[in-house]
Amino acid sequence: MNILNSIEISRVEMSPAEEPSYTAEGPSKKAVCTMAFLKIIEMCLIICCVGLIDEPATHSQLRAFVTPRVCAICYLTFGCFLIYTAIYLIMVLVGEILNWRHNALWMFVAVTLFVISSGLLFRNWSQMKEYNYWHPNMQRLDLVLATASVSLVTALILIFDLCVTVRFGIQGDLD
DSSP: OHHHHHOOOOOOOOOOTTSGGGSOOOSOHHHHHHHHHHHHHHHHHHHHHHHHHHHHHHSOSOTTSSOHHHHHHHHHHHHHHHHHHHHHHHHHHHTOOOOHHHHHHHHHHHHHHHHHHHHHHHHHHHHHHHTTOOOSOTHHHHHHHHHHHHHHHHHHHHHHHHHHHHHHHHHTTTO
C-alpha cells in the first residue's frame, strides 16, 4: 500500500477552449460556396429532367416512346437526387455540412444512375425509329431525346462535383 501512495499521478495541462490553437476552424467558406453553387446547378438540371420526362411518360397512349421500366428508373433517379440536393442546400443554409466522404459516395451513385437513365432513354429513342411507326405527334420523341441529353449533361456536372468534393475533402477544406 505504501508504494501506491507514493506514486504521483501526473496531470496534463489543457489549454482553455477559447485559445485559438484548440478551436476547430470548420469548413472553408470558399469550399462551401463552391459546393452550394454546384448543387444549385444540379438542382436546376434535375428539375429540367423531371419536366421533360413528364409528358412522354404520363400522357402517351403509345408506350413505345418510353417504357414503364425506364420511366420508373428515371423518376427514381430524378426524384431521389432532387430531394437529396434540396436537403443538402437546406443544410448549407442552416450551417451544417455533410461529411465529404458521404457526399462523394452519393455523387458516385448519382453519376451511375444518371448515366443509366440517359442510356436507357437514348435506347428507347433509337428503338422508336426501328418500329416504323410514326405517331402524328412526334414531339414526345423529341422530349425523350431532350431528357436523355440533359440527363447526360447532369451526369457530367455530377462528375465535376465529385472531383471538386474529393479535392476539397483531401485538402481538409470540408472538415
